[in-house]
Amino acid sequence: MELGTKLRFTRKKKKMTLAELAEGIISVSYLSKIENNDNIPDKEVISLLFEKLDTPAPKNLDSSIMDDLDEWYKVLVDKESNQAATMFKELSGIISEHNLEEYISFEILKVKYYLMVNQSEEARELLEEIADYEDTLNVRNFFYYYRFKALYDYTVHDFQGALRHAKKAEAALPTLLVEEWDLADFRYFMGLINSRLRKTTNCLSYVMEALAYYNAVYGYNRAAECHVLLGISYERIHEYEKAEESYLLARQTGSSA
Template identity: 30%
Template sequence: MGKDIGSRIKYHRLSNNLTQSDLSEGIISISYLSKIENGVADPPEEIIGLLCAKLNINPKSIESQKLVDLCDNWFKALFHKNMKEVDATYKQINENMNFITDTSLLHLIEIHKLRYYLIQKSQQKASEQYILLQSLSKHFNSREMYYWLKFSGYYYFTNLSYSKALNLFQKAKEYIKVCKYNCSIFFDYFINFRRN
């Protein structure tokens, strides 16, 4: 449980804009929290329970296939811009966020939120999400990095920073091998985004 719960705690701490000092206060030392978040320490369940209670997450939640499928459907609906399905699925995901234990899936949800806000033309929410993702991005795996760079490209494109957007799209292309969509879909996606 140690490494996975530690990364979840770190993810939720950053999502709530809490410092290690904020979260550890009254529970443990900052250095011990750092060790937990980095998977170096395997704390007792009591400590995990206190940290999770402060973050309002369930330490023993088990991610079900239903939640994975729900997220997959949301990602596909975003790709096809099926907004009725996008909105309905997003609501269900938000209601179940505390039950998702896989950090990579949580990252992918947060990354896709950027795309969601851009499609909705919610520039303020997109800007806030972009800032959150910047703080999380150093922990992204290759697949997460691909989507992060691609959606960052869309973010800059909507802000009329075309050369920055192109640069990010080119960087994303380097990660495309780990994505299940092929190169032609990547460029179709870009072309379709430009048209809207």
């Protein structure tokens, strides 16, 4: 994250206006240029601005913690609840607002964690907090923010909202490098949303893409989930033979896990 973006994020987090932060240090117009990454101030100005925000000036990113966050996310996707809870406690103790890259990534991943442990109210409140600084998110965090926003909508049975927000996440994919296991999980989720909305053709398309990955890596449990969703979809369009075949494959695949 660029310096100006970090500054804007911190200011918004502290609920401070441009004028309030600039007062006594620099002009509002100059601060605006800094926040838009159009101008790089000297170190003294940087120090004064972050000091006024009662926040240390940003330092280099600790890649090991970002690796831990990536590992935690994989645990969340794999629905390993005990390990996820343990890692959540550990990460909560070492991540602070002083390192914004880590902090923002952690806050966004916490939404998925709260939903996994059935704390939907906490997830909703956190999503509202993140919305205050949505315009500071990089593309990757934007993708996960809207993905988990869609997951929250799905959890509370707002399926139209889930589709709308999932589509915003999907629009970011062409500019991202997303690992295949993560992409398959997202496609299955898109299939679920479309199934709920009776958009059967879309559901079949997404789920078949997810299934192709799970079959390739022998992900039996996830493949079984895909077959069940395919069976439901085929029933809806009166493709009863395909539906029966899908349900049979779901039982066979699930028993192989």
